[in-house]
Amino acid sequence: MIIWRINEADVIHQEFDREVVVINLASGSYFNLPGVAGEIWRWLTAGGASAGDLALQAVRSFDVTPARAQADMEAFLGQLQARSLIVDASLAGQSDGAPRPEAEMSPVVPRAPYESPRLQAYNELQELFLIDPVHDVDPEVGWPQVAVPHTAPRPTTPTRAVATDARVLESVRRPAAADVITAWLPELAIAVNRERGVFCVLSGPAVAAWRLLQEGPVRLHGDAVKESLVECGLVESAPEAAVDAPEITAPGTAKVDRSIEEQIRPWSPRVRPARSAAGAQARQFCERLDLWFDAVAGADAVDSRHRIAGQSVTVRTIAGQPSGALRAAIAHSASSIGADQPDLVIRAFSGNAANASPIVANLLLMLKTNWEAACGPRGEVIDLHTDRTSAIFTAGPDVLSVVDPEAGRGWLVKLDDRPYPYWEIGSPFRFLLHEYFASKGLQFVHGAAVGDETGAVLLAGPGGSGKSTTALVCAAAGLRYCGDDYCLADSRTRSIHSLYGTAKLLGHGDFARLPELRGLSANSDGFEHGGEGKGVFMVNEVWPGRVVPSMPLRAIVVPRIDVLGSTRWEPCPAGEALAALVPSTVGQLPGASQEDARRLEQLVASLPSFHLFVGSDIAGIPTAVRDLIAACG
Amino acid sequence: MRVSIVIPALNAAPFISDAIDSCLAQTAGTFAFDLEILVVDNGSTDGTADLVRRRYGAKVVLLAEPEPGIAHARNTGIAQVTGDTLALLDADDLWLPGKLALQTAVLAERPEVDLVFCHGVEFADPPGLAPCRMEPRPFLSSSALCARRSAMDKAGPFPPFRSGEFIAWYGLATARRLTTHVVPETLVRRRVHATNSTRNRALLADYPAAMRWLIERRRELGLETEPSR
Numbered sequence: 001m002i003i004w005r006i007n008e009a010d011v012i013h014q015e016f017d018r019e020v021v022v023i024n025l026a027s028g029s030y031f032n033l034p035g036v037a038g039e040i041w042r043w044l045t046a047g048g049a050s051a052g053d054l055a056l057q058a059v060r061s062f063d064v065t066p067a068r069a070q071a072d073m074e075a076f077l078g079q080l081q082a083r084s085l086i087v088d089a090s091l092a093g094q095s096d097g098a099p100r101p102e103a104e105m106s107p108v109v110p111r112a113p114y115e116s117p118r119l120q121a122y123n124e125l126q127e128l129f130l131i132d133p134v135h136d137v138d139p140e141v142g143w144p145q146v147a148v149p150h151t152a153p154r155p156t157t158p159t160r161a162v163a164t165d166a167r168v169l170e171s172v173r174r175p176a177a178a179d180v181i182t183a184w185l186p187e188l189a190i191a192v193n194r195e196r197g198v199f200c201v202l203s204g205p206a207v208a209a210w211r212l213l214q215e216g217p218v219r220l221h222g223d224a225v226k227e228s229l230v231e232c233g234l235v236e237s238a239p240e241a242a243v244d245a246p247e248i249t250a251p252g253t254a255k256v257d258r259s260i261e262e263q264i265r266p267w268s269p270r271v272r273p274a275r276s277a278a279g280a281q282a283r284q285f286c287e288r289l290d291l292w293f294d295a296v297a298g299a300d301a302v303d304s305r306h307r308i309a310g311q312s313v314t315v316r317t318i319a320g321q322p323s324g325a326l327r328a329a330i331a332h333s334a335s336s337i338g339a340d341q342p343d344l345v346i347r348a349f350s351g352n353a354a355n356a357s358p359i360v361a362n363l364l365l366m367l368k369t370n371w372e373a374a375c376g377p378r379g380e381v382i383d384l385h386t387d388r389t390s391a392i393f394t395a396g397p398d399v400l401s402v403v404d405p406e407a408g409r410g411w412l413v414k415l416d417d418r419p420y421p422y423w424e425i426g427s428p429f430r431f432l433l434h435e436y437f438a439s440k441g442l443q444f445v446h447g448a449a450v451g452d453e454t455g456a457v458l459l460a461g462p463g464g465s466g467k468s469t470t471a472l473v474c475a476a477a478g479l480r481y482c483g484d485d486y487c488l489a490d491s492r493t494r495s496i497h498s499l500y501g502t503a504k505l506l507g508h509g510d511f512a513r514l515p516e517l518r519g520l521s522a523n524s525d526g527f528e529h530g531g532e533g534k535g536v537f538m539v540n541e542v543w544p545g546r547v548v549p550s551m552p553l554r555a556i557v558v559p560r561i562d563v564l565g566s567t568r569w570e571p572c573p574a575g576e577a578l579a580a581l582v583p584s585t586v587g588q589l590p591g592a593s594q595e596d597a598r599r600l601e602q603l604v605a606s607l608p609s610f611h612l613f614v615g616s617d618i619a620g621i622p623t624a625v626r627d628l629i630a631a632c633g
Numbered sequence: 634m635r636v637s638i639v640i641p642a643l644n645a646a647p648f649i650s651d652a653i654d655s656c657l658a659q660t661a662g663t664f665a666f667d668l669e670i671l672v673v674d675n676g677s678t679d680g681t682a683d684l685v686r687r688r689y690g691a692k693v694v695l696l697a698e699p700e701p702g703i704a705h706a707r708n709t710g711i712a713q714v715t716g717d718t719l720a721l722l723d724a725d726d727l728w729l730p731g732k733l734a735l736q737t738a739v740l741a742e743r744p745e746v747d748l749v750f751c752h753g754v755e756f757a758d759p760p761g762l763a764p765c766r767m768e769p770r771p772f773l774s775s776s777a778l779c780a781r782r783s784a785m786d787k788a789g790p791f792p793p794f795r796s797g798e799f800i801a802w803y804g805l806a807t808a809r810r811l812t813t814h815v816v817p818e819t820l821v822r823r824r825v826h827a828t829n830s831t832r833n834r835a836l837l838a839d840y841p842a843a844m845r846w847l848i849e850r851r852r853e854l855g856l857e858t859e860p861s862r
Contacts, residue, residue: 012837014838014841014842014845016842016845021841021844021845023840023841023844025837030841032845124804124807125800125803125804127771128800131770131773131774269767365654365658365730368654368655368727369651369654369655369658369729369822370727370822372767379760394760395758396758397759418647
């Protein structure tokens with residue numbers, strides 16, 4: 001006996017004057033259930049019911065024989081099931097003992113006239129229902145539900161480690177199109193596939209295999225390694241190349257990691273554009289941006305001068321515009337040195353694209369209406385992606401960043417007059433500064449840095465690893481602070497430079513540890529002002545003088561939350577530091593290239609690496625960090 | 634030819650300039666129509682009306698419809714248009730350049746066609762944060778519609794439901810034998826964000842009522858059997 005119940009996941013329904021209208025959102029069909037049919041539907045809504053239950057109910061309510069009622073119920077339930085309006089309660093995860101309508105003890109008097117239940121089905125508006133995006137929303141998960149990226153299969157677990165199986169030999173090659181950056185250590189390689197937001201940590205002979213794969217097909221023993229590489233989109237089978245390809249015989253390991261997929265996956269399914277030779281168009285575009293800035297600014301241009309990693313940077317904004325708020329994050333680096341000859345000038349302003357010159361206006365309009373057509377996977381603006389200039393467009397906030405590192409010029413243009421979102425307030429000019437400092441051999445790192453008068457540690461790891469907490473608790477305890485999200489590292493001099501004197505907190509709960517910050521967030525879209533964003537805090541406003549421009553770097557530290565243990569540190573393999581730095585840095589910076597991976601390799605190779613286990617004794621963190629720095633001095 | 638665009642807006646300040654700019658951009662290149670843009674403020678509390686007034690001035694006719702509901706706002710706008718052709722745009726969606734030029738050309742060349750739709754795509758705002766379908770597909774939805782004014786009169790006003798109002802309206806329009814044409818070009822981009830009304834399952838409560846309304850109208854036209862009691 002099957003107990004049926006309404007397929008609530010896909011169906012919405014309502015009763016109107018003894019008729020019931022039912023809509024199947026998954027198929028886009030709708031139905032009318034008049035009279036007896038509507039009554040049966042009502043009984044089904046009370047819980048689960050079998051054909052027999054419903055026939056019994058029908059005989060008590062309507063003028064119908066038991067035999068006809070039973071036959072009609074079975075036929076009608078069949079129709080409902082065929083259209084997925086009802087489901088077998090036992091298959092739908094509900095036990096057989098689902099609540100069933102209480103059979104009424106005495107017949108309804110007088111019994112109503114009976115007609116066989118009819119289901120009127122309508123399909124003519126299916127297309128209209130189906131273009132409605134509502135069916136994507138899982139009622140269990142609710143909104144917003146994060147999209148599954150185009151190319152990647154749905155991850156089942158965040159990470160998966162596999163050992164190799166040496167029995168299988170197969171030829172594979174690296175697909176030409178894959179957007180991959182690899183960082184190497186002697187015994188380890190980290191290959192980041194930015195097309196899929198996934199990375200693979202290779203060790204043992206798998207490293208040599210991956211190195212050979214840069215040149216051409218490889219014959220690979222061990223189907224587990226191959227499977228991992230295929231899963232990451234790093235290789236594909238190449239059966240035709242089996243004969244003369246080099247062969248890797250010993251096993252190794254390949255560990256797939258999807259843990260930061262949300263941060264590094266593409267925004268659109270485009271292929272990353274190749275850089276073209278800078279033509280007149282890119283040059284003219286930059287010139288017109290300057291003219292446009294001058295036209296918008298009139299006499300209201302405001303300059304602030306900064307010294308960042310030894311370079312003099314001038315930020316030019318317009319009085320009264322939201323871009324003024326971007327200066328707070330770099331206020332700690334304000335300096336009058338080098339004011340006459342800035343190395344880099346950034347013009348940051350808001351403008352209505354309609355008022356720009358046609359060459360600028362055309363591109364901006366394209367970006368506003370259809371950025372995917374004009375940009376690469378992370379908003380790289382194809383027309384400005386040249387050997388001289390780079391540009392990205394962030395749709396949503398509608399911010400265009402353009403940089404010409406060689407000329408020392410950058411532009412940040414907001415195409416509306418709304419305020420900047422918290423991530424721009426907290427880490428402004430990220431794209432420009434990354435490209436500019438890369439041209440000077442300095443490396444943007446996704447990490448925090450704190451230290452004392454003798455040196456500093458670089459804290460690396462994804463959000464939630466304890467990186468920001470550690471940095472802020474150290475700042476609160478009097479340690480020096482270089483930033484909690486992005487810093488500039490120089491492996492040649494083993495030093496760390498501050499970019500942003502900001503800190504970000506997720507919510508009110510963070511004030512328990514850091515009460516000094518309460519009420520001081522600088523951004524209007526943060527949780528302190530009723531928004532949904534993080535709160536951005538200017539560390540020097542909370543603790544004056546705490547943010548320093550540069551510190552000697554002593555170690556790379558990978559924090560791990562360990563609430564049950566005590567706060568302690570211990571050496572860790574360099575590969576752990578590399579894995580904590582490379583994927584999140586090259587994945588989040590659209591302008592990152594193989595060069596970034598190379599500079600990060602050098603940084604990791606030049607410093608010792610440690611795990612810092614962050615325990616429940618928060619007060620022990622600054623002491624542990626000081627001890628660690630002293631041990632490395 | 635004069636095309637009147639009706640944009641109902643409820644707390645659309647973050648999006649509406651994009652929508653209006655995409656309307657204004659329709660007159661780029663060769664075109665044979667002039668534009669009338671009507672924004673119907675449906676009780677916004679986020680300064681939508683001020684923003685439109687400040688930014689667009691006389692380029693946009695700003696109306697107010699205090700009765701809550703996108704159908705009321707659309708009907709109020711449609712009642713005020715002066716064009717012989719009408720297009721609808723939701724405040725959070727965008728048109729791509731050339732939409733009106735293409736659709737009005739169809740109306741000019743094919744007198745038997747009453748309603749012209751187009752293909753559309755979805756985009757997430759902010760990028761990556763919402764599930765959306767990036768493959769172009771036929772969009773039988775309000776932002777894709779360009780119609781003769783006479784056809785809109787024949788189809789009648791939008792029924793006053795919070796959701797399903799366009800589907801029910803279109804169902805009645807076809808019952809009244811209006812002819813639809815869908816152009817194959819992708820001309821509309823639907824913004825998918827956390828506040829899209831159709832994403833909110835609670836608001837779907839009106840879908841059955843909208844379909845019930847359609848069934849009753851069809852009964853009046855003799856296209857449905859009467860329910861037996």
